[in-house]
Every structure is written in structure tokens, then in C-alpha cells.
Amino acid sequence: METLYSAIKDDLLAKIKDGTYAEGEVIPTEVDLAKSYGVSRPTIRQALQILANEGYLDKRKRRGTVVTKPTQDDGIASLPTDRSKLRGVQSFEDEIRAAGRVVKTVPILVKEEEANHEVAKALELNDGALVYKLVRLRYVDDTPNVFMENYIRADFYPGLSDVDFSKVGLYHQMRSMGRPVHSLTRRLEVIKADPSSSTLLDVPIGDPLFYFHTFGRDAEGHMVEYSVSTYRGRNNTFEFSVNEPDSTAMPEPLPRD
Numbered sequence: 001m002e003t004l005y006s007a008i009k010d011d012l013l014a015k016i017k018d019g020t021y022a023e024g025e026v027i028p029t030e031v032d033l034a035k036s037y038g039v040s041r042p043t044i045r046q047a048l049q050i051l052a053n054e055g056y057l058d059k060r061k062r063r064g065t066v067v068t069k070p071t072q073d074d075g076i077a078s079l080p081t082d083r084s085k086l087r088g089v090q091s092f093e094d095e096i097r098a099a100g101r102v103v104k105t106v107p108i109l110v111k112e113e114e115a116n117h118e119v120a121k122a123l124e125l126n127d128g129a130l131v132y133k134l135v136r137l138r139y140v141d142d143t144p145n146v147f148m149e150n151y152i153r154a155d156f157y158p159g160l161s162d163v164d165f166s167k168v169g170l171y172h173q174m175r176s177m178g179r180p181v182h183s184l185t186r187r188l189e190v191i192k193a194d195p196s197s198s199t200l201l202d203v204p205i206g207d208p209l210f211y212f213h214t215f216g217r218d219a220e221g222h223m224v225e226y227s228v229s230t231y232r233g234r235n236n237t238f239e240f241s242v243n244e245p246d247s248t249a250m251p252e253p254l255p256r257d
Contacts, residue, residue, distance in 0.1 A: 005046035122226035208233035
């Protein structure tokens with residue numbers, strides 16, 4: 001026998017699919033839905049949670065519950081494992097636009113500064129070496145999706161702080177300056193949203209977030225870019241493929257903490 005909350009979930013999903021509740025629209029509150037369906041708020045809450053888990057709804061801290069597309073698979077800056085098909089590292093914009101989504105970037109900060117110990121170690125530089133710090137908030141279909149902090153070697157990319165990163169991606173710019181990112185190493189953590197990331201990504205405090213450390217090398221093996229990126233957990237999935245390595249190849253060492 002179908003439960004009451006399941007029947008309500010199906011009815012709400014039908015309204016989402018037929019456009020009654022369009023993508024980006026805020027649906028009625030739990031109180032209003034409870035009155036409309038003649039049920040309790042906990043019953044409505046269960047129905048909404050199922051739809052949120054399936055990617056059709058997103059509970060926004062400031063707006064309310066918004067209709068969204070089902071969870072997207074973000075192969076961020078992917079590097080094909082089949083080297084015969086390698087065409088270069090793809091950027092965030094390339095991956096998302098290839099999926100038919102709209103990307104918007106809001107630069108928050110870009111400046112030249114002296115690297116602290118953590119950044120210098122990640123970039124294999126001496127403490128105090130000059131780097132560019134680039135901070136951006138990136139949206140997918142008008143939803144804040146990822147908060148990025150990138151650190152780039154200043155000696156290899158002179159004038160990077162003059163670039164308008166609302167119009168050009170970092171990896172595209174690095175490629176145009178003659179030294180593209182050739183290979184990547186990533187470390188993934190899952191963290192909880194703190195007050196700062198909650199505000200930036202418009203998610204409740206305590207929501208799960210994907211937290212990536214990324215290390216980028218050029219074709220000569222120089223570490224040229226280090227970033228920390230915080231992705232919404234509600235809107236992203238990541239797929240990883242692992243192949244048996246060439247037994248004759250020496251593994252590249254991972255950067256140490």
C-alpha cells in the first residue's frame with residue numbers, strides 16, 4: 001500500500017515535470033503544502049526530502065525550497081586515462097557547458113602575494129615566493145556550485161592579475177600564455193558546511209560538501225597551480241576511473257602534507 005508521503009511526492013514530482021513548478025521556482029512552504037494536501041508537516045517534509053535526495057528540489061538557506069535539475073555529474077577538469085585520446089586537461093567550464101549547462105563566474109579576488117608555508121610546499125617553492133591568488137565563486141544555472149581558491153606561480157605567468165576571470169577560465173588563460181596544465185593530482189575530502197561556506201554556497205550549516213585539493217603540473221613537470229575547491233554536495237557527483245598502471249612506468253609522487 002502506498003504511503004501518504006509517497007503519494008504526495010509523486011504528485012509534486014508530476015507538477016515539477018509538467019512545469020507547474022518550473023526549474024528555479026520556489027515551491028510553497030511546508031505549512032502551505034500541509035494545508036493544501038490536508039496532512040501534517042512531517043508528512044510533507046518526508047515527501048520533500050525524497051525529492052531533494054533525487055535532485056529535484058534544493059533547500060536554499062535564503063530563498064526556500066527551489067526546483068532544480070537532477071544531480072549533475074561534474075567531471076571537473078578531467079584528464080582522460082587513455083593517453084592516446086589525450087587532448088589536454090578540461091576546465092570546469094568545458095565540462096559543464098558540454099553537459100548543456102550555463103556557467104557564470106564571479107571573481108572575488110585576484111592578486112600577487114607571498115606564498116605561505118602551505119602554498120609554497122604545494123607548489124614546491126620556497127616560503128615567500130611570489131604567487132597569484134585567485135578566488136572565485138562559480139555558478140551552474142544560477143546556483144552557487146563551487147568556491148575556488150587557486151594559487152599560481154607568478155614567475156611563469158606574468159600579468160595574470162590583470163585578467164578578467166569573469167570572462168576567461170584559468171586553465172584557458174594558462175594555456176594561452178604558453179604553459180598549460182598538463183597533469184593533475186587530486187585529493188578529495190568530504191566536509192560539513194561551516195557558516196562561511198554555508199553563506200557562499202547557499203546551503204544549510206552542516207550540509208556535506210566535496211573538498212578538493214588539486215595539484216597541477218606543466219609538461220616539464222613543474223608544479224604550476226595549487227587549488228582548494230569546495231563543491232556543493234547536493235548538486236554534484238564525481239566519477240573516477242582507475243586503470244592498471246604501466247608496469248614499466250615510474251609512479252609520480254604525490255605532494256605531501
